[in-house]
Amino acid sequence: MSEVLVLVDHVDGTVRKPTLELLTLARQLGEPSAVFIGSADQANAAAERLKAYGAEKVYAVDDAQTKGYLVAPKAEVLAQLAEKTSPAAIFIVSGYEGKEIAGRLAIKLGSGLITDAVDLAVDGGAPVFTQSVFAGNYTVTSKVKQGTPIATFKPNSAAPEEAAGAGTVEPFAATISDSAKKAQIVASQPRKATGRPELTEAAIVVSGGRGTGGNFEPIEGLADALGAAVGASRAAVDSGWMPHTFQVGQTGKTVSPQLYVANGISGAIQHRAGMQTSKTIVAVNKDEEAPIFELVDFGVVGDLHTVLPAATEEINKRKG
């Protein structure tokens, strides 16, 4: 069976959940090989986790010389590994960085590229990707016609399933060109932990919009009662009430949780683009004509400032 290269998305060696999803998907197609670009001492710990989700091999690529540069070195690493292993496909997590690595890699390898896939099927040994396009209004299936199929998958594309792999760690020494070292990461400020689940990975997201009037307490209260991540519309971000990293939508994060609760959000097309594929959608809005109500499984026409605290209290009571 051919290898499927999966680029590991991690923070200081801690493997993020979407990578485990990709390993799970990759098993449909071949033998998952994780590509870990990071410091050598982090690789072994990461390998344990990757192995538990089916990685047969873990290519450990030391980034001591390249971590200060943006995107391009990672694309070179993958291109060289692809030359070496002739993989059945290369999977990367969607995100700014993942998509850009994939873009550069596609040109280097002369390969077709699919971005923001949400599911995978295998047809005659070849991968078929499902994507959700036009703000989630259409579902399309695509395949790659030329070269090694490269795909980026959105978080939550699969439920990670454990499966013991061999997890053999193989150091890989890539040669990084000078031209890949031309965009420097001058400074990096890791995001502050919120103590809540990661927005794109959360099973439940509770969001607030302009209707909060800048008071996110009711949103955060409900989120905590449900163990949810907090999100925001662009109007709330533009008003300076929430940092941009909380924005859901076309120019923010795309989320696809089990439950999305939109509060004081009208439901503009750009907001829908980031949440329309959520399994269950709930909205609280005082305007019964708000377009968000076209999407909901359950809606409350009312003032979020009274409905949410009361609902939170009721939920906490039920939880006992």
Added chain:
Amino acid sequence: MNIVVCVKYVPDATADRQFESDNTVDRVGVDGLLSELDEYAVEQALQLKEKAGDDTEVTALCVGPEKAVDAVRKALQMGADKGVLVSDEAVAGSDAVATSLVLAKAVEKLGSEKQVDLVVCGMASTDGSMSVVPAMLAERLDLPQVTFASVIETQGDQVRVKRDGDTATEVIGGTMPLVLSVTDQSGEARYPSFKGIMAAKKKPLDTWALSDLGVDAGEVGLDAAWSEVLETAARPPRTAGEIVKDEDGSGATALAEFLASKKFI
């Protein structure tokens, strides 16, 4: 400075976007416009020109159908100095890989007399939303990419930007020439003024075919695309949900009840 800003002509997101029978995006039957996210790119290009205050020239470059000239014209109305539309029957149905090839060749042609210092792109096209063309352009032109910028600063040929990455906020630096892409956090785009609209009518606007760029028709278009859409299906409309009016706290109870029934509590 010589700045090229890449502007895409896209179907209006608020209209009913659809596919052709060959599964390509319908770019003709639906009203189109300059991709809103590329307005931010035009804005930043113009601000850099204004800051430089010298003979800096901004060229708006678009690859698209004939109608796409509207996108170029809008950029000229906003203040770009000249426009180029690359339009050719053979380009229809191109994927990002082929589009980036055509854009790269056009940038090279634009730089044949005077080097292009900056290629400015939007963060994503509002139709495909791939966010890959700027990285592909950088790869093809062998230039550094300084992408997803929310704040842009330049000093001479040095560029520094703020990038809200996936797990960290970063400062990225590079030396021109480079490819820059900007987000919608970079600052509101200006509206064309009446003066701008009048002035745009006199600005140079060229249309190039593939042959002007030395690109072989067989390298682009639907048949040459490296990826293929097999099927498209409109998402089934969501079944109408239950909507209740909050009266004296009934909304909160009903909401908790619903969440419990779905086992979220």
